[in-house]
Amino acid sequence: MHSISNVEFMLLQMIEECRQASGYDIKKLVDQRGYREWTNIGTTSIYAGLKKLSNKGWITTEESDGKSGKGPMPNRFALTEAGIAKLRQEILDSLSSARERDSRFDLGLAALPLVEKDEAVEALRNRLEFLQETSKKIKQKYESQGGVQLPLNVRALFLHPINLIESERMFVANLMKELLEETEEYGKDH
Structure with a gap:
């Protein structure tokens, strides 16, 4: 079993790729890239995953400067040093040994530019x-x-x-x- 879920793995990738991302940014990327087609991710799992990553010390929360709309300032997430190390390890592990039709390998492929x-x-x-x-x-x-x-x-x-x-x-x-x-x-x- 993997030490982090596919959802957590995908979240780490997206946050790193954006350098900083809000939950909304991540949801938009999930929709644009069709992740829902092959990995089990919904809006609630995005926010639950962000909470888990934060609890593990792999992401940090930063308040956004740019306010849009009437709501509260959205939290923006960035990877910590430990989060970056974990992401790199997961990418290389997923690329080297996931089974032939494993969405874990596809997640590794999506993150190729990050290694x-x-x-x-x-x-x-x-x-x-x-x-x-x-x-x-x-x-x-x-x-x-x-x-x-x-x-x-x-x-x-x-x-x-x-x-x-x-x-x-x-x-x-x-x-x-x-x-x-x-x-x-x-x-x-x-």
Whole structure:
């Protein structure tokens, strides 16, 4: 189990990306990026998550300078040093070892710009090894239970994850290639 929830992970990312964000800013980003489609996040979970992050000492509350409308000044949140460290650790962990169809990996992808390119590439390299190992274990189990002799429904339970993992490995390899090419182009410009 992860030490922080997907909601907390996403909140840390958004606050860091905005440098400072109010609950409203975060809600707007969640809607714009379609996070609700694949991660279980509603307005109440945003505010509950912010409270948890604050209690853990990973975010700090700052009063906003810009007043808009008649309501009270909205609180703006920023990451503490501990919050930044936790976010970086979670990004790299999620990129290197979340299972093939895990929204945790998607959250890691969304946060790619928040870690160094070489760290991201290394995490993705670890993911490739992780996927390779997982695929190998499933294939061994499949073979030990009879492989192609198994009934179709049982074969499908093995072949489906094997195929998903193969597809995921191709995706990760291409993503790494693009990151490395981007790094080379970046090096030429500077």
